[in-house]
Ligand code: SF4
């Protein structure tokens with residue numbers, strides 16, 4: 001039988017809920033995008049002539065934000081730093097699971113420092129993006145509440161994450177560290193145990209659950225959509241190879 | 254009815270393109286005339302707006318979402334990063350935030366979020382969602398007809414969001430509830446009736462061609478023919494109908510005729526398919542685009558030609574190059590040696606390279622030439638076998654028939670070209686101020702080339718661009734004679 005305290009019970013439930021919303025939301029979206037037909041060829045030319053070339057083009061967008069680079073350099077710098085630091089932080093959090101064993105490896109402190117640096121970069125780049133949204137009149141006028149909301153959630157995640165390293169004592173942090181691994185393992189093997197009870201951690205963790213559950217309903221879904229953008233993934237070969245989708249006929253181009 | 258010239262707002266040409274201050278609604282006053290009953294019906298749309306249009310509109314919207322991947326994707330994934338905001342010539346010219354590509358798209362997304370997303374129906378404020386009201390429909394009718402579907406925004410968007418797709422879908426939805434645009438619907442109706450946008454019957458067309466043949470004879474002393482409906486010709490030449498009647502378009506038609514004559518390749522134009530332009534594409538209607546395009550291939554079959562060649566026209570080339578094979582292919586009844594269709598510039602340059610025709614570039618020595626990449630050619634199609642052929646081939650052809658050529662400055666040409674301001678079905682006088690505003694960035698780039706390089710001729714390969722620039726030049730205080738097709742240069746340089 002599960003032996004959970006009240007708070008842990010709630011958080012275990014929320015964790016599974018957020019996870020389910022995220023996975024179902026993302027998978028559904030992939031299915032919808034994948035099976036919606038495109039009536040005609042609309043690659044933005046000049047476009048690659050081969051599927052390999054088109055894959056390279058999509059990769060250049062996903063990995064380097066090539067079009068954004070052409071459009072606006074400061075936004076590209078801030079956007080790129082944010083995405084890289086955020087990605088690294090996600091990877092570091094997963095890696096931590098395999099790194100945090102007793103005795104701690106000699107480079108553990110370095111490992112943590114990298115995370116802290118990423119956290120700072122993440123916060124600063126988000127701050128710039130928020131600042132730009134409020135200051136540049138062209139961007140302010142198109143911004144809607146949810147654009148601010150997502151920036152604020154992300155900034156709060158960064159701040160609370162950093163607070164775990166700066167605002168609580170070393171022994172308290174070690175206590176969280178020691179309890180976190182078993183908790184994560186418990187979630188993963190569907191045999192949950194109590195969550196680390198430190199309030200700083202709980203706030204950080206809650207915000208992450210909120211983010212994860214909110215993603216499928218938000219513009220963050222661009223991480224899926226970018227792979228399904230016909231102007232980018234399509235090859236420029238309408239003459240060489242006939243492109244025809246009977247179920248997409250008779251409507252808008 | 255055109256407004257008096259005095260009321261036009263013409264920017265001052267300094268050579269610089271400045272990002273304007275944002276003024277929401279700055280160009281709201283310029284609206285299209287609504288489509289008329291006959292024309293709407295002929296295109297398969299309801300004759301006029303009726304009670305209950307909202308429900309119908311949402312129904313069509315839903316259908317489009319399930320049948321158009323680009324629209325489906327682009328409704329969701331915009332992050333409102335603002336990268337596209339200063340890229341549209343209509344925003345740069347008007348300062349209206351609804352003419353920023355994302356501003357334009359958000360007009361549709363607000364409605365999308367209201368009806369099709371949980372966030373929009375539950376948290377309207379947070380998601381900025383709005384029901385499809387009359388007020389919103391008016392905004393659609395205004396701003397989805399202030400977009401030339403040039404795709405410049407897509408070039409800069411991190412996700413490739415193509416506002417032209419959204420504009421086309423909006424027009425399709427509006428047409429589907431009986432709110433059409435007069436200019437495009439009249440033209441498509443004319444194509445169905447007469448084969449061309451201008452509505453010229455075949456006898457009148459033949460007359461004009463006869464006159465043109467005489468003119469060529471007077472000028473060159475050669476019997477250069479422009480055959481019509483000639484069965485068994487090698488090539489079916491499909492040109493925009495403006496090439497038959499408008500200036501400077503006709504100069505290019507003369508150029509094509511000389512090329513065929515000198516190369517000894519038989520060709521014919523058609524009275525049934527006397528139009529390369531395809532306004533079905535402008536209104537985003539698959540069915541109408543297909544119908545207009547079909548005339549070309551039916552005629553190619555009937556006249557038993559070996560190949561189809563397209564004349565100078567921007568969106569027409571995109572429609573023929575990108576959609577033909579999908580909509581009316583495959584073309585196994587034509588000679589598989591050739592790309593079907595082939596662009597006239599590709600064809601002529603090939604003949605020059607083969608030595609089949611010779612040019613005397615000094616014939617154009619009075620001209621210092623620059624070239625405007627038509628957006629639909631630049632960002633919506635290709636010429637020849639290599640990527641970027643649509644940039645390389647016209648330039649090589651210009652250089653083959655003239656000695657003085659200068660590029661417009663970087664950022665205003667090739668894939669980054671600004672539209673002429675008249676594309677996408679907005680080449681009509683009731684929105685003249687929008688056309689003037691939209692032409693501003695390109696005109697500034699041209700002005701700069703005039704000042705710094707002495708440019709005195711703008712070479713084009715698009716009928717709409719030609720009409721638009723011949724209208725714009727005098728408004729900006731420039732001589733309209735400085736505009737013409739590439740085949741006008743060919744026409745002067747070719748050694749007969
Ligand atoms: S560049 Fe693309 S993602 Fe950014 S605001 Fe414009 S359309 Fe949206």
Ligand code: SF4
Nearest residue numbers: 341400401403404406
């Ligand atoms: S397609 Fe061209 S005209 Fe339309 S919004 Fe984009 S940049 Fe502007």
Ligand code: SF4
Nearest residue numbers: 567627628673676717
């Ligand atoms: S008229 Fe010319 S520049 Fe303008 S939309 Fe067409 S091809 Fe583009």
